[in-house]
Amino acid sequence: MRDGRSKGNINTEFIRAFPRPAITNAAMTLNEARARHAQLVEEIRRHDHAYYVQAQPSISDQEYDRLYKQLLDLEQKFPALVTSDSPTQRVGGEPLKAFKPVQHRQPMLSLDNTYSQEELREFVNRVQRLLPNEKLDWVVEPKVDGVAINLRYEKGVFACGATRGDGTTGDDITANLKTIRSIPARSGRFIRGWPNSAKASPICWRRAAKFF
Numbered sequence: 023m024r025d026g027r028s029k030g031n032i033n034t035e036f037i038r039a040f041p042r043p044a045i046t047n048a049a050m051t052l053n054e055a056r057a058r059h060a061q062l063v064e065e066i067r068r069h070d071h072a073y074y075v076q077a078q079p080s081i082s083d084q085e086y087d088r089l090y091k092q093l094l095d096l097e098q099k100f101p102a103l104v105t106s107d108s109p110t111q112r113v114g115g116e117p118l119k120a121f122k123p124v125q126h127r128q129p130m131l132s133l134d135n136t137y138s139q140e141e142l143r144e145f146v147n148r149v150q151r152l153l154p155n156e157k158l159d160w161v162v163e164p165k166v167d168g169v170a171i172n173l174r175y176e177k178g179v180f181a182c183g184a185t186r187g188d189g190t191t192g193d194d195i196t197a198n199l200k201t202i203r204s205i206p207a208r209s210g211r212f213i214r215g216w217p218n219s220a221k222a223s224p225i226c227w228r229r230a231a232k233f234f
Contacts, residue, residue, distance in 0.1 A: 055100045062093040066109045084137065121193035124184040130172055130223060131189060168225035171195070173205065175220045180207050202226070 050058070066089055072080040090109070097104045104111070136142055150158060172192060174182040183199035184192035199205055205224075 050099075052100060052102070055096055056103060059093070059096055059100070059103045062089060062096065063109060065089060066093060070109065087135065087137070121185075121195060123187075123191050124172075124182060124194045125191055126172055126184065126187075126189070127174075127221070129189050130170060130186045130192070132170070132186075166225055170223060171199065171226055173199070173222045173224065175222075177218050180205065199226075 066086075069080055069086055069089070072078050073086075093108070094110055097108065097110060136145075146158075146160075150156075170186045172182075172184045172186070173180065174184075180200070181196075182194065183196045183205070184194055186192055200207070
């Protein structure tokens with residue numbers, strides 16, 4: 023799902039580590055795949071612009087994820103179609119111009135998702151194959167639907183807070199975040215020997231009752 027609702031940009035590093043089986047029509051030719059790829063890319067970009075820039079979603083999260091998965095599966099079957107500007111190669115938002123842009127020191131990625139029990143079982147099996155001698159314990163909990171942020175502490179003092187943005191560049195919302203009392207202005211765990219600069223990536227959310 024897309025980050026913010028949560029908006030979702032799917033973590034492509036995660037996908038490369040645990041590739042999902044392609045569901046693309048095996049009889050599809052490269053030319054047919056190229057045409058379908060261009061169609062999916064254009065449609066996803068249009069929906070991304072509506073969601074991230076205009077803040078006016080044009081389809082549901084589930085419909086969006088279905089299109090995104092089709093693109094992932096198509097690129098998995100036809101790797102030659104993958105380009106640096108494909109929606110699968112970035113995290114997808116455009117920082118709002120009302121805020122000063124902030125360059126993330128490391129990319130902010132999100133997690134993959136699924137609506138299929140079959141994919142979930144296959145994921146468990148893949149992890150078990152990677153750790154054949156390990157007994158796996160799993161924790162399942164509701165996902166808080168919030169906004170991912172990046173907090174940077176310089177010498178233990180809160181210096182900068184930014185949104186995810188496109189995963190590489192976000193919006194500087196430091197002043198806004200300083201109004202949230204649960205975000206410490208100074209890291210109590212900052213001790214000698216720690217790096218001068220440290221970051222944390224929490225999720226901001228607010229109970230619905232607080233809006234009314």
